[in-house]
Amino acid sequence: LLTDAGAISTKSPVLSPGNITIPFTNALSGVGISEDKCWIMWQKKRLLWLPAPFRPTCSKVSGLSVIIGCSSGRVIIMRFVDLWLLD
Template identity: 40%
Template sequence: MFSHDSKTVASASGDKTVRIWDAESGECMCVLKGHSDVVNSVVFSHNSKVAASASDDKTVRIWDTESGNYVQVIQMGSFPSVLGFTANDGSIITNTGVIAITRKSCTDAITPSSSAASRLGLRDFSWVIVGDEDWLWLPAECRGGESAVTGTAVVIGCQSGRMVILRISVAGSLE
């Protein structure tokens, strides 16, 4: 994955590490260690100073790319199959919802908030989920298109070209 400034590249690895490379020279600048299982994905923040990695160890780690230290560990409960930063770099987007980056000490593992908004996601493009619970089944015409999950909404592009926006309240009710 290229950084947004295109100066560095990050690679996820089966050896439980993330490597940060100089895009011009190809030199490995640092090896990020801390995951206990295969690392499947890595993304850069928009300012390229922070990276997030997702692993089969069911964690997302937030890294300072300049020092090579991790600054936060997020326990996910399941493998995070979607990973990205919000536009302001203040949160991580995963398949289970949006999680605020708190920049806690790297020794403090945190768990995503239990509010419905922070646990909102899609499963198999067939279900809107809240936490680990199937919450709303999507009909066939609402599957297979592009979709996005924010803290309180699921946006689904339907095959017909229409868009469905589901807003979920913190109490978990559909608006």
């Protein structure tokens, strides 16, 4: 499942009574942004810490690209390559 925060694996959802819950921090796969918006994540691991002025007020993740809109009006575009080497 592709979301604005990254890709979420739906292979093993946690079932709760009456609905399905996928824990955000445990389900993130590929590149994404942590739930607290302090980290760029790779395969559920912290990859890059974002200082407060650069944390997203809005964001978009597509493949290995992360676009962050900051409260200052700045837009940060990051493209990661060869992250599979970190696994």
